[in-house]
Amino acid sequence: MKKTLKITDIIALGFMTFAFFLGAGNIIFPPLAGQLAGENMLPAMSGFLVTAVGLPLIGIIAVAMAGGGWKGLTRDLPSKVATLMAVLIFIIIGPAFAAPRTGLVAYEMAVKPFITDASQTSLTIFSIIFFAVALFFAWSRGKLIDMIGKFLTPALFVVLTVLAIAVFVNPQGTIVAAQGDYVTQAFTTGFLEGYNTMDTFAALMFGMLIVDVIRGKGITDDKTTCTYLIYAGLIAATGLAFVYVSLFYLGATSSSIAAGVGNGGTILTTYVMALFGSTGQIILSAIVLLACLTTAIGLISACADYFSTLTSMSYKKWAVLLAVVCAIVANVGLNMLIALSVPVLFALYPVAIALVVLTLIRKWLPNPCLAYRVVLLVSFAFSMIDVAKYLKFDVSLFSSLPLFHYGMAWVLPTLIALIITRFVGGNQPNDDDKNSVKI
Incomplete structure (x- = not known):
């Protein structure tokens, strides 16, 4: 039972x-x-x-x-x-x-x-x-x-x-x-x-x-x-x-x-x-x-x-x-640790959001393996722009990106990568494995 x-x-x-x-x-x-x-x-x-x-x-x-x-x-x-x-x-x-x-x-x-x-x-x-x-x-x-x-x-x-x-x-x-x-x-x-x-x-x-x-x-x-x-x-x-x-x-x-x-x-x-x-x-x-x-x-x-x-x-x-x-x-040293942790959070938070989105739409991806690698890499790469800005580096080259001034320069590139990998990447078997649960 x-x-x-x-x-x-x-x-x-x-x-x-x-x-x-x-x-x-x-x-x-x-x-x-x-x-x-x-x-x-x-x-x-x-x-x-x-x-x-x-x-x-x-x-x-x-x-x-x-x-x-x-x-x-x-x-x-x-x-x-x-x-x-x-x-x-x-x-x-x-x-x-x-x-x-x-x-x-x-x-x-x-x-x-x-x-x-x-x-x-x-x-x-x-x-x-x-x-x-x-x-x-x-x-x-x-x-x-x-x-x-x-x-x-x-x-x-x-x-x-x-x-x-x-x-x-x-x-x-x-x-x-x-x-x-x-x-x-x-x-x-x-x-x-x-x-x-x-x-x-x-x-x-x-x-x-x-x-x-x-x-x-x-x-x-x-x-x-x-x-x-x-x-x-x-x-x-x-x-x-x-x-x-x-x-x-x-x-x-x-x-x-x-x-x-x-x-x-x-x-x-x-x-x-x-x-x-x-x-x-x-x-x-x-x-x-x-x-x-x-x-x-x-x-x-x-x-x-x-x-x-x-x-x-x-x-x-x-x-x-x-x-x-x-x-x-x-x-x-909590203040120093907070200062050190903020750039890491800027770098990883977009990756976490992208990971959640990918998990929700995984069954519609033609090649999940490729999509996960590309989308997460893009989200991480562009999140580093926000990290650099926080650390006072000159990143004005990217200022035309939407949401750049809000510390979210990663959003549009990640969305574009997500859309591309939804339709590109060939056909890979996408059967749910034993770790996944159908809802």
Whole structure:
């Protein structure tokens, strides 16, 4: 008899996925975008939702279609290239950047305001405690649904719901005129702002982890696993959309109490204090701590899961090592690491998006092997223009490319390569292999 999950387990799985995606950065970006968009909030928010919710959901679906693993996603690429891509993504989104940042942001926004004489020592102590707790929850992949989906995330969602209701019932100001690019390009600007969440990378990482969690519940059938993964993605996308809409509205109605601050975290803090008074910092601390903790758990789990498949070290040993590294990086040289990681993100993010698109249309490609190589190579090559621009090199030669000034010079060349390889390349047998799942 084919094993299935109960409705409560499916909901918990979706909540767990939602919590993995919702980090502190995701909470900070929308308020500032909402404030700048002002009366153009709706088109700006729509654009933001496309990239901050739509792309991660599509990424989850792509992972499901590929059979739930990196090998399925990259089966048409040379194995060494696929492994190098994965290692770079996991390092940047894991121990080198995103995971340590969760601890640092949790300290700055949720703990430091309660410490009279905050020092490097207090940050060190907090980092050790924070990542020790994250390691505790990440220790057993099989219990992630029970620990995060059934306990931590509901608590996070309740606090976020309280904030959302308060924002809509008692807005702290009126919506004013749009500013900057939001005046004439609200949708496009919101669309580009959504890239800051970097959740397309996260979708590729967490998709593989969620598959392991599902299989840890005794689900062995590929099609059933694929279905549950898509359910989890849909639940997570719904939750993210709910949070982003409320935070956009919070930002749009914040001009009278937080005008010109230029920082989403400050807007959020000021607004919550205005709504709830002295208890506002406690509510904000609960939101940030839970959001950062659940994301840290997901990142440590996903990285440990992948690296354990490449080496002889076990998942638990990798989890311990990653937690220790994250605690150290959160204290030493994080600003330099962030500066170093940005060019890598510029280089790899377009490749990740192109990979997702190729996975979705693979069955219509006459020669998937050729298409994957050409399209990903083009996306990477032209993304290096944006990397060079970030590093202050003169790339004015390419300034005529559409979206060049937005840091997206790779889009048109990649699209052209995709169209060409859709019709050119001869006929190669394109049967779905055992790693892929028909939906």
